[in-house]
Amino acid sequence: MVEDLMTQSNEDDLDEIFALYLSACDTGEITSREDFLRQHPEHADQLRELMDAADLIGTFSLSGGPTDGSSDPWANPITLPSDLEVPKEEGLPSTASQLDPRSDLADTIGVGSPLNQEFSGDVSDVDPNITLPMSNRSQGDTGPSLPFDLGDYQLLKVLGVGGMGVVYLAKQRELDRLVAVKMIRSGILAGQDEVKRFYTEAKAAAKLRHPNIVAVHQFGRRAGHHFFSMQYVEGEDLQKVISKGPLEAKRAAEVVRDVAMAIHHAHSRGVLHRDLKPGNVLIDHSDQVHVTDFGLAKHTDADSSVTGSGAAVGTPHYMAPEQALGHSDRVTHHSDIYSLGAILFAAVTSRPPIVGDTVMQTLLKVAHQPAPNLRSVCADADSDLEVIVAKCLEKQPKDRYKTAKHLADDLQRYLQGQSIHARSRSRARKVADWFAQVPIVAAIAGRQTSDTPLGQRRFQNGVLAASFVIPLLLVGGVIWQESVNNAMPARVRIAGGLPGGLYTRASVQLSQTLQSQTSVPCEVVSTNGTWDNRERLLAGEFDLAPIQATAVNGETLRVVAPLFYEAVHVIIRDGSGIDSVEDLAGQSIAVGPHGSGSRRAAEMVLESLELSETISPRIEMPWQTLQETDPKVSADAAIICIGVGSDLVQHMLSERQWHLLPLPDGVSIALQHPTLHAMTIKAQAYPGASLPPTGVHTVGTTSFLVCREDAPDPLIESTLHSLYDEPNIIGLIPARQAAEWQGLAFHRISRRYYDQLESEAQKASVAD
Template structure:
């Protein structure tokens, strides 16, 4: 025996030997026969007893059926094709006999088979042939199924044939074709069953497109019948449209239990490694050669496939070959019903999808649950099954792409045209990705570097220099470049910094201390701002020690002036406890209720400072140790307020010592280069933007500035110009 040749089941061999001995009249005692097979005597005895029971059941059912027909006044309706294949053979077809010569056609129809007269072939399949026959004793038309191999049928064929009869004999449901009698005549095993007049579901699917509720009703009735079989311990394992008969009253009858399996005993003629059933309708566990693991959910899968075929006119999974179909059933998900028929309701598609889940645990747990959901659909009630989420659907579809399946380590035998096209597009995009990335980068860079149609610039306090500078820049941009520019007032440098970082504005003037971090950069230095320490003439304040107890007017929190003031006071150790700060508008310094001291950081020659000194009796007080303060705070520098800075005001010839800082025009590092360049051009064109504006030449010589890239190019041109 070859290594790969399957070992025969000893129970099958023993039972087949028993049947042959009974046919030959060689069995004298059942007990004596059992002694010949001590290893399998228990299982063999069960089969013998089941055969005895079958004989009793078939005789009783035949008489009962005859009485019912007499009462109804008509024959029982009949089977159209128990094996799912319509015959178009010649009426003189021969019976499946053996040992005949080429010139001997053998017996022809009609043929006398004891109590049955076989009249015509109803259908045939790989294992059996079904004949329309007249049962003489009861004078009724029945369907007779015979083993196609005739007397040469092997033990497995006999066992399978017997299993079908035995399985159906234990069932009693109006949706299942009943078996009348089982026996052997002239060397032929046969059994007779009710003859169903009508058609089968496969022919209906070929003939017309079934409406969703009609299809749901058919499969619901099949599910009720199969649920009865399951409760009797019988699995069908070969459900398909051809095995669902539709009688002349449009009622369904399930037939062909040739692959049935008893769940309470190993009555199956197959084992692990055999794929039993019709490939298009068998469950994945059957298609994968695990027919011994078939369970109720396997029949549920088949009913879902039948419902799919009823709705779309085709099975859910179709391969080019039988082997490819089997592998696709095991590995590939079934397509959605609405892919082939968009008008199908979502609920019925959801029911089909739940039946066709690859994992048995995800399907309906019983045929009854499936029937209940179909009832809910038919009655327009909510179904219990829930549709798969969109991400799950997308993922299941992507699993069908060969490249994705390979990456996931998932076996794939075939793929659909859409999956192959998707993969081709993926690979093409993968090859084009570097070029696309470069192209997109160029486009994005051009977009980011182009001039925005709307430009927003931050200003400062009302009537302040920042507001004036920003307004002039906005006006010139509108005139020269046709953009819409606006200025937003603020409290000063720190607020402008915040607005720049948040993207509220494109440009903003601010003091040097506010420009920090990698997100901000300098467009250009604007002018120097000087810390003016002002005291009232009548306040009798001569030195810093005299400031103790006096209120000091300072700029608002967030302003550059306040920031510079606090740096100076920190170095001079003038804490709020020594001299409390008071925030007020600079115009209020003109009133008699104003504090005796004010600190204002503003550009040289400020009209505000001139007005306070001339008209309101304020005077400038020097700030001691400006070099020390500048060393402690690098954004400050020692400076002197000279006589020429405020013409007409009496100042010491040596000037007034103080510290100052620089006001810059700042932007984000990602600000459009075109906008920065245009701003710089307007900044240095005549007339001069503001008093004290740092010339372009000096700005180009400035060292250590974190300039915007466009500003750096702009000033480099200035440096190379003779």
Template sequence: MSESQESEDQVDQAFAAYLRSCDEGLVASREEFLCQFPEIAEELRELMDAADAIDTFTSGVLTSPLYSGELEKAGFAGNGAVEAGADGTEFSETGEFPRSVSPSDETVDRLAADPNESDDPALTLPEANRPQGDVGPTLPYEIGEYQLQQVIGRGGMGVVYKANQYMLNRTVAVKMIRGGMLACENDVRRFYTEAQAAAGLSHPGIVPVYQFGHHRGHHYFSMALIEGTDLQRRINDGPIEIDDVARYVRDVARAIDHAHHNHVLHRDLKPANILIDRRDQVHVTDFGLAKNLTTDSSVTGSGAAVGTPNYMAPEQAGGHSDRASRKSDVYSLGAILFAAVTGRPPLVGDTIVDTLMQVIHDRPEPMRNFRPGVPQDLETIVSKCLEKQPAKRYQSAADLADDLDAFLEGRPIMARPRGKIVQLWQGFTGIPLVGALLGRKVVRTTPGHRRLQAGMLLMLALLPFLFVSAAMWSRYRQQAMPASVSIAGGVKSGVYNEFSAQLAQRLAEQYQVETQVMPTGGSIDNRGRLITGQVHLAPMQAAAINSNQLVVVAPLFSEFAHLMARHAPDQAIIDESERLVDWLREQVVAIGPEKSGSRMTAGTILGSLGVQADVKLLEQPWEELQQSEATVALICIRPGSELIDQLFEQGWSLLPLPRSTEVTSHLMLYQQDLKPRHYPDAQLADARYPTVATTALLVTRSDAPDKLVQSALRCLYESPDIMPGLISKAEAAKTRGLPFHDAALEYYSGETNSD
């Protein structure tokens, strides 16, 4: 590209920026703008002078102090805000226009060279007839059958006049292209689109178009003059009653539904385009961006974001104007409803691009954040309108109007609020860090989202320290002594109850902790209570430890299997093991309570002898044995037990256990002999009664505190002994094959080292 071409492109770009800044009211002075482009300042100045001449003598716009000062004070902002005339008449103007015939280059050159040289006599005025400090035609001005009397609105590309129609002697509004004969092709198409779209609609909520005309290069159309205000002005004046807002938007929705049924999309719905007459009725205007669904006619194509950023649907904001549908207008109606209730649009960015990105990606805050007390049903209606996905919005503007009717009448609405889980998830994904991880673009964050993200980052930074702290706390709890210790006992009047009561007393006295003994059904019951955390310590038979959650604190004492007979068989049967086994098959055998260790061991012994399937078994408390039908009792209990002494007194006899050596092959059982010294008052005849034995253990959970285990061991082995027959500390230290608690292993290792 040549240097001259680059220079021309730079001038064109700078001049375009100047025009945009003028329309947006951002230029403080021409000289200030030129200072930004010193290298092309002269070329820019020539273009600005030419533009002044063209605008002065072809736009037909009155730029008197009334317009430049009073109208701007009234709230006009060249992109479609409200303007007012001297008599208070107000009109909404968006700056979208239609088709015109472009003037020849000769006309443009002539007007730029000599502003007084024009075909329009109204534009060639003596200097004395022009307002001081201003340029332009003098009103009143006749165009066709209309006399333009007063400027009542001006947008970025259009001017609206209050006018008198001679033929019908009525007051109307006349709209003209601001650029006059120099309007570009796209502006002219928009002007025609607006006139044709509005002219094809007949609804009390839509401003009617009367006539379209052309006069000396100027295109115009006339329409009804709506005297009153517009919704944007009402919003600017302060809060509007909720019911009034719902009524306004309901009526607009009915009007837009009429347009949709006539295949017309508005695509630029906003508060400034909703006029409110003196009877408080609404009228929709400005169809400059309208689209005919039947012909797919539009002044824009895919890639252009058409409309007003704060009120356009996400599909429009994303540049997919060709995808705009009836639901796009529904979105805009929801945005208008939001703005009329809260006083601000649902999404507002620092720049146009920022606003467009928010419309595409972000959800608006609840209306209650801006106006407390907004009814939940209205919040739900707005949320449904503002869904990002068109399929989730109201299917038609009529459906929206019906729901607003229901709201106004106090009936249930059709829309349903988003579930709490969905709301929480949407709020969570609004955190920038979470959104990035999920692939969702987060354009704008709230202070709450930023605080949550800061908290998450802090948590991530502190995570290693938290893990270490948690491990240290877990270790501390594992080592600490509980404030209250629960110990399982056993069956009523059993040896386990006696042992547990002694251990609880010592723990309470020496460590100032609360203790309690919980009566149970025996070893199996104790195992279940330990696993579920109901107790801290429990005595039980070795065979009951069948869970990896349980570990041994200490071996306590041996429990022998006592084979007791109500009526002893002949000595010949007793002396022969096989005959004794056959005799057992014919007996009714009591094996103890259901949850006792004795019942579990007896079942193992009878199974090993091969008679369990033949004998009749009785599961019952030992206190009921004498009154039962049992002829034999197989009791696993500590030698010297009072229970066995009582049976001897009642006439029961002790028998040797047949095939005891075979029974000991079972885990946790070993060969032992019951001797007369164990029951000196029973006057036993034989010197020994072969049997098997198991070991009673003090058991706890694998995660029990070290301090508890160590304290229990100290109490267990201090003098005097808790109970006779207790396995000594030295013997316990030599025990192998048991799953000891770590603290117990450490305790016994000290005993082994001292030996």
């Protein structure tokens, strides 16, 4: 036969040549690998790689390799150490630790593991005459019927068919026990990746000795077929159990707790499972849990992964986000912890946490969308169990449980009714996760999205609609504001002042003229003066108000026009013995009422004269009653800030019972209080009062007519005409003089009005 092989044509197919090589190894008819390669130089490099892969797989034995020293590494079975305890089972159960053809094993994704075809019916529906690949047959040949002898094993029936393997129920003759035998489905035509993955599973499981992990007994090759035998467990996988309905919460916690402890054992020995799912969790008739199928296992102490970066390894519904993104080289024990959380979710709800219509859609959701809360799917679930599941299903590995044992411990605390260690996500984190699923936010963040939740889609639609509606509303608001600004109020309310005062007199005259010009009803309301006017104007009670300069401040007040100057009148009762401002010390002085501009002016004057602390008390009383009050209980002095020529002051001075006291250093006072300025009350201001010909030196301030910033333009324009058109208000500061004022916060209409006056004045000056 060797001679026949050496005369084979160079055009022979590589698969047939390697199959012949393996067959020759089985029969012992090959003497030299190099001689075989020299006979096929056109395929020598490829054949050498296949042979090296076969040698590599042979080194996976825990016992150290071939036992007879032959050149064929597959000539003898490779066994585990004899001290591995395997319980002997009697009888032939009807169901066992099978890979259910309907389980989600068919969804396993990875290099060299194509999706399995759909099966219907129970394991009993699997054809017992399923092809058993033989080394001396092509892929399309019909294999032998069961039962079939495979060395020490007699294959009895098919337990399950997966993407790359077939699992048989077999009897091991020497030990007289039932075992499960797994073989590569494609037989001798299996590629290097399939073979490597197959033996990775065997090697990974063989390293582990734990009551909740299916034990591997022996692995090697027989008749050209790669196989390994493992513990046979009578029962059902968790996928079949939960397909009948969800587990009770505590039972689900018990199952996942046991799986977590088994996985912690694997992690502690450097093995990552990477394909945890309900179909790989077996439950025997004693309700004991067994973890199986380490086909995608990875050894953390060496690069033993059968896949590379960029391949999504695992089962989509249960794989961690880093696996779904294809970062298989970044998979750690945290990835298995995510899968444990997904299994717990499925056990309680009968469905995986994240489900898509297609495999690709599921992968995108797993990678980019947060898992739903457990109680959003199962309202009856315990809050602690929801927190445990959420901790496992965190997108970032660092946010999950530190180890599988920590998860198992938390589940044990939950089962015992103790406080768990995991904590619920903060409200801010939940809000951030919710917004991260809005498609436009995900796009900006560079995340892919699929099947966005309804709430986030509605939110985005609302934002997009608002992006069109808001500009329209803004334009409409501007138009509306313009219409308001150009609309005269239905009624104009003007603040006055104290009864009989200059404020009240000026406001009454203004209201009469304004009403005559516009036919709009106008009303004047008496107040306590400047500060009262200011507060009520800001509150919207008035449209216009006279206010002293000291109170004209803030962002919302605007000057309509300067009205008139007010002088500080220091009035002394005759015979009081007060001849100078120094004599005011220790005296009781009448000042204006609280909230009046007159009182504020009096306080500033006393402060500048350094008499503020020595004068007490300050008496508040109506100015009209000041001269009528018994001098024994009244004040001997009063400070009144009021317009020059006031009827009140004129009456007091003409009675020859009061006289004016000059303030000698008005400039110094004005420097301390910029709203005041030095001025002189001339003798002719108060006829018959016997004032000195040079007048009385004092300080004064200015009163302004003020409005709010949003006052309608027509109102201000009409007010300006009412002030400056003939007849003028007595004592009003002329418009031309008002136009020269700088630094005032004029209303826009007033500013335009005065600018126009200035322009006309300049033109007139040029013409002259």
